[in-house]
Structures are given as C-alpha cells and as structure tokens.
Amino acid sequence: MTALPRRRKAVRRAEILGAAREVFIARRFEDASMAEIAARADCVEGTLYTYFRNKRDLFDAVLTDVYDALIADIEPRFASLDGTADRLRFLIARHLQIAVDDPGISAMLGREARGGQPYFGSKLHALNRRYVQFMTRTLSDGVERGELRADLDLAMARDFVFGGLEHRVRDLLGRGRRIEPARMAREMAGLLLEGFGQRAAPAAEAPLERIEARLARLEGELRARAR
C-alpha cells in the first residue's frame, strides 16, 4: 500500500499509543494482542516494534500517558486547596471522576496492579506512587496541622482511602450503578474522617472546651494567689 505519506514520527507514535490504550482498556495485558493494536492503529505489527521495544514497553507508555494527564490535571487544583477535608474530598471525587469519564481506565489500573508481573518495582508502581503523593501529602499535612489524629498511621490511612475507593468503584460499576463523584466523595470523606463509630460526641466539644476554660482560669487564679 501507499504508506500514509510521511507522517512525522510523533504523530504516528501518538496513533499507536491511542490504539494501544483502547486495546489495553478492553483487555488485560496478556489478552491484548499486538495484532489488534496494529489493526486499530492502521499499521502492521512490525511497525509497532519500530516505536516500542516490545509489548510491555508499549503498555508502560500508555500508563505513563494516563498518569501524566491525570497528574497534570490534579496538580493546580490541588495546590489551591488548603483544608485537609477539602483536599480529601477533592482527591476522592477526582478519583471517582476517572471511573465516570473512562470506566475502562479504572478497571485497567486496578486490574494490572495485580498482574502476573511483579507489581513492586514495575513502571505502573512508580507511576502510581506519583499519583498517590497527593493523598500522602494531604494526610501528613493534616496531621501536622492538627486536623488529623496525631497518631494516624499514614500508610494505613492511605490504603483505606484507595482500597475503599477501588472496591466501591468496582462494586458500583459491577452492579451497573451510576457514580456521582461529588456526593459520593462527601460521604466517603465523612466516613473516613469521623469513623464508623457512634459519636459519644454530643457530649462533646463546646461544653468540654468551656469546662477546660473555666478550669484554666481557676488554676491560674490559684497560682497567682499562691505567690
């Protein structure tokens, strides 16, 4: 055939990447075939190998693209948020938004994280770390600022967030339910921050503060007199 006349490499590369993305979303890594990617990219299999060393390479490039776009989108918006609760809600909502915009991507990311290949040390793991940083920072800042418990185990907290998200998304998608990122993020963040338990609270904050204020005042007064 007449090859598409003089495509610049970058363009061709992008086409292949796009095709690969579609295929890797539709099928897991092992089940995706280079033949299908080539067909969708409108070239032959051999051509793929002039742009990517092998299938894994191509897959990693797709992942990089996905994460890069994701991070580029999150970065500025995250930077403008200060409160821990706000940040948490934003990150959860943004994560849910992926599942809404591109359900295949969520599935792919979750799926491939436990692939046949070792996850730790993989490209996917490295990329994921960058993404997870936003959450890690949110949590550690939260502790520093006194908005989260001082004894919070950050890694454990992070796992609850992402693990919960993953299961939640899978469950809802599996049942064909709609996901409303904002509302659901509010609920999830609320549950995480306050816990499942029944708040003895009502007894809670205002009265206690008042009592302690009274106490402090009294003790100060006594110390003064003691002098």
Next chain:
Amino acid sequence: MTALPRRRKAVRRAEILGAAREVFIARRFEDASMAEIAARADCVEGTLYTYFRNKRDLFDAVLTDVYDALIADIEPRFASLDGTADRLRFLIARHLQIAVDDPGISAMLGREARGGQPYFGSKLHALNRRYVQFMTRTLSDGVERGELRADLDLAMARDFVFGGLEHRVRDLLGRGRRIEPARMAREMAGLLLEGFGQRAAPAAEAPLERIEARLARLEGELRARAR
C-alpha cells in the same frame, strides 16, 4: 507406559488440587498452565481431566476448598463474639492471618476478583459473598445495637474494610514487611471506628469525670479560702 501405582481417587484428587493451588497462587488463571499443574502433581495432563472437567473447574475447586476451610474456621469463633468492635477486630485479624499463613492465597483471591472473566456471577463471586457475610452482619448488627452510626452506609463501610485490608496486605507483603494480625487488627479497627479526624474530645467519660473532680476540688478550695 509405567503406570503409577494405583491410588485411591480421593488421594489423587487431593494431590492434584494441591498442585493446582500452588500454580494458581503463583500465576493468574490465564497464565497458569495445565501442563505445569500436571507436572507438579506428577501425572500427565490427561489425568487432570479425569478429575476435573476443565481448567476452570479445577480452579473453582481450589477456590471452594479455600473458602470452605476459611468459613469453617471463622464460623464458630465468630458466633461466640458479640460486641461490634470485637467482631470487627476478629474478622480483620482473621483476614490478615490468611496473608500470614498463605500469602499467595490473598494475592490470588484479590487478583482473580478482577479477572478477565466477568467476576459477577462467577463461582468466586458466590464464594466470596458467603465470606463477606460475616462482615456484613457485623456492620448491620452494629448499627442496630447503636454501636455504629445510625446513618452508616453498609456497602461503603464494607468496601472500606476489605479494600483497605487488600491494599494494606499487598503493600506490606510487597515491601517484605511482617504482618502481625492481632496488633494490626486493633489499629485498623480503631481507625475505622473512630475515623482519621482529630478528636476534639478525646473526651470519653472517665476523663470528663476526672476533670469535674478536679474542678470540684479547686472550687471547694477556693470557697474554703474565701471564707
């Protein structure tokens, strides 16, 4: 040619099941090969098919074994627990124990839940539902008894528990860290029940009483001096 010495069918079956278990732990379903299972069970591939109709059947048999043992172990111990917190800690610890006893199994279960085959409706899904029942009951009982927030979204809570567990285990195992089920269960349950947020109150009743005692003492002293 040389037939292996005859064994009782049940024995052979168990051998094959054991071999299959090892292989399915090491590789995901699609990547596991009947050839490898046969080799590990010290028989030829054909033999496998006299015990199991096909690869999926064999896989399901492995899963059934795992879950049956798990559920049989949990059932009586769970039945003897009443408090929501106790139950939660027990179930979490038991789940973590799987990862300690048989790290491959955790990975396998998590992995296959997102397999290529539709998860919903699969044997795995059916088995998993039975297992998850313990948690579901714990949570709904907890709400009924007023030990958990009345507005708790049970499905969401369940997803946080299992999602968090899954990520936690994967993370720790991936980093080669040791897991201490009891301690970790305490921490996880605590975090889930109380939330990430800073307790304005640490509150609790005993301290409150102590404060009031302190207060009473001070006030009494003041009154004494005032005289």
Next chain:
Amino acid sequence: MTALPRRRKAVRRAEILGAAREVFIARRFEDASMAEIAARADCVEGTLYTYFRNKRDLFDAVLTDVYDALIADIEPRFASLDGTADRLRFLIARHLQIAVDDPGISAMLGREARGGQPYFGSKLHALNRRYVQFMTRTLSDGVERGELRADLDLAMARDFVFGGLEHRVRDLLGRGRRIEPARMAREMAGLLLEGFGQRAAPAAEAPLERIEARLARLEGELRARAR
C-alpha cells in the same frame, strides 16, 4: 459399586451392543467415544474391552446385527415374490422403510460407507454385499426371464437403484420431508423400469402398423402372383 449381580455374558453383550448402536447412530465412527458407549451401557470403559477387542470390532458387531436383522426380515418376504417389478418395488420400499423406522441407521450406513477406513474389504462392505444380493438376483432373474432388457448392465443398474435411493432419502430427510415407502417405491421402480425418456412408442406403433400393413399387402400380392 455392586456389579449388576451375575449378568450372563450374552445379556451384557447385548446391552453394550444396544448402547453402541445408539451412539454410532448419533455420531460417526470417529466421533463416537467409548466413554459414551460405556456410560450408556452403564458400565466402565474397561468392560467394553472384555467383550470387544476394540472400537472397530464393536462397530462391526453393531453393523452385523443391523444387517442380520434386515436380511432375516427380507428373506422370506422376498422369497414369496416372483415378478421382477414386484421384487424391485418390494426391495425399494423395504429400503425406504429403514429410513422411516430408524432414520439414524440409514444415515449411519451411508455415512460409514465412505469413512476414513477403506470401504472395500471392510466388514461393512461384506455385510452390504449380502444385502445387495437381493437386488442383484432380482435384476439377473429379470433379464433371464425377459422382463428386463437383455443387454442390462447389472452392476450399473444396481448402482442406479441404491445410489438413487441413497440420494433420495438424504434429500428428503435433509429437507424434513416425510417418506411414504410404498408410494415412493412405486414411483421409483416405475421410473427405473421405463426410463426418463418420452416413449416413442405411441408414435411408434402407428408407423410400425403401417409398415406391417405395407408388408402384408406386398406379401399377399406376391402369393397371388405365385399362384
């Protein structure tokens, strides 16, 4: 299990034969499995081999049964028929009757005649020859008695009969049409005996008569003159 208590060999053999017959009717030789036959005969595969040397043997035994029954049924009735046309109609009708009574059998016989194994020299061929004898005799007797053309090529005629029957049955069965042996036998025999061709005859006789008239006239005239 408790084996069926002391079945006499002949009974068991008959059971196996019956099961084999069902299976060989349903599937062609290669596709029929000893396992299925054993299951249908309610015994295990090994048992089959105590009654028949191998699958082919078993198949041949089934065929022998079929042909023996067929021949035993035809023999006396054929013996009572004299006219060539009657015999032909009877044999055709009887053949069609097989397709009506036991469509599987016709299919099986036709099918296996061109099996992978060489047909000539096979057991099936030998059995078939006995069956075909009835037709062969009918045709050769017919010629001898002057009821069939003296120059009839017997083998060719026989092939037309059975080839036609085979195709006819297959066609009708394939289209789901009903077969009425008697009526169809009449039609087929008629067509074979009289041919496809338009009888020149009607046209033929008038001219012949004219010739004979002419001849008679001449001869009479000659006789007259001779006097």
Next chain:
Amino acid sequence: MTALPRRRKAVRRAEILGAAREVFIARRFEDASMAEIAARADCVEGTLYTYFRNKRDLFDAVLTDVYDALIADIEPRFASLDGTADRLRFLIARHLQIAVDDPGISAMLGREARGGQPYFGSKLHALNRRYVQFMTRTLSDGVERGELRADLDLAMARDFVFGGLEHRVRDLLGRGRRIEPARMAREMAGLLLEGFGQRAAPAAEAPLERIEARLARLEGELRARAR
C-alpha cells in the same frame, strides 16, 4: 529461525491450498490434520492461519476452488448443447471425467456431503447446488421440450443420476477398474432414458431396419416384375 525466502502471498496461498487439497482428498475433514497440511506445504502450522482463519475455512477454500474450476469448464460447453440426451451424456461424462482426472476429488465430495457437520446450509451444499443446476436445467428443459416424460419427478430423476454416478464411480474405483467417460456416459444415459424394462414395442432399431430392408427388397422385386 531461518525464514523461508519470502514469496508472494498469492503463491504461498496456492501452495497451501494445494497441500490442503491433497490432504483433504486423502482423509476426511475431521481426520485431516493441520499439521499434515503444514508439513506438505513446507511451512509450520502457524503459517496456515495467516492465510485461512481456521481449518474449515481452508477446507471451504479448497472446495470453492474445485467447484469454480469445474463450473467454469462446464458452463461454455454446456451452453453449446441443445438436445436433452446430448446434455445428459455430456454432464455424465464430465462428472466421470472428474473421477478419472482426480479420483480423490470425487471421493472427497461424496464423503463430505455426509459429514458430521450439517450438510444443508454448508458451503459445500451451496457450491454443490450451483453444479447440480446444470442437471436440473437439463431435466426441466427436457420435459418442456417433450423429450422427457411429462410426469417426470425432477428431484427423483436428479437423485438417480447423481446417486447412480456416485455409486458407479465408487464401485469401479474401488475395484481398480478403468473409467471411460464417453462410453460409460452413453450407457448410463441410455439406461436412464429408456429404463431397465424390456421394450415391448420400440422393437428397437435393428429389427425395424431389417424389416424395411425386406420391404424394400420385395417392393423392388415387384417393380421389376411389373415391367
């Protein structure tokens, strides 16, 4: 490793088709193996699948080739024939010629028509219909023109022709006899057109000629005397 020298796709395809043809002639569809075809085409099995989607596809391609060539050969010659008897003789001779040129093909076609797969609706059936059209037209035209009995059952007649041919060829080939298409076509057509039966009337040609000779002689003699 060492790749065969590149060939043009069409060439390779033809080689594979040729190899497949040989194998499908030698064995029935189910018994033919892709391995054998590959070996005969001097390539590996995988290569076959770059030309044909699967075994059935390859088989159908072989059949299509055979029928296309056959029909292309018959078409123009058939078009030039008018009389029913001529056409019939031609078609029969042509059919026999297949058995002479390529004895395997006849066997294959007959064999596969009763394959395990349903024949009706198969590619083979579709192709065969086109081939059979020539005979169908011959017969229906024959009736229309008054050259065949007006009450001729066309389907039945067609089955006699092809059934007879099939059996005849199988019988002769099976016995290692030579086939002489032209002579045999004359005989077969004759038998079909005139039937097996003793012609009471047509008295046939030789006698008629003898009579007319006698008649001519007599009349000549009389005329002589009259002078």
Next chain:
DNA sequence: TATGAATGAGCCTTCATTCAT
C-alpha cells in the same frame, strides 16, 4: 523506515487403550 510473512513454542482438551487390582 516500514513492512508483513513466517515462525515455533505453547495452550487446553480428547480419547482409545492398558493393566494393576
């Protein structure tokens, strides 16, 4: 650079037959 034909190892599954029990 792009091509695309060829590779070949590997996969799951079937089944007639054997033989120790």
Next chain:
DNA sequence: GATGAATGAAGGCTCATTCAT
C-alpha cells in the same frame, strides 16, 4: 470377570517477535 485410574499422543489454534525485503 470386571474395574477404572492412568496414559500419552495428537489435535486445532494463538501470538509476540523477527528479519529479509
């Protein structure tokens, strides 16, 4: 005599990758 567990060869098919063109 009957059993039935074990065999092992064979089958169709897939696919990432290579390399001559």
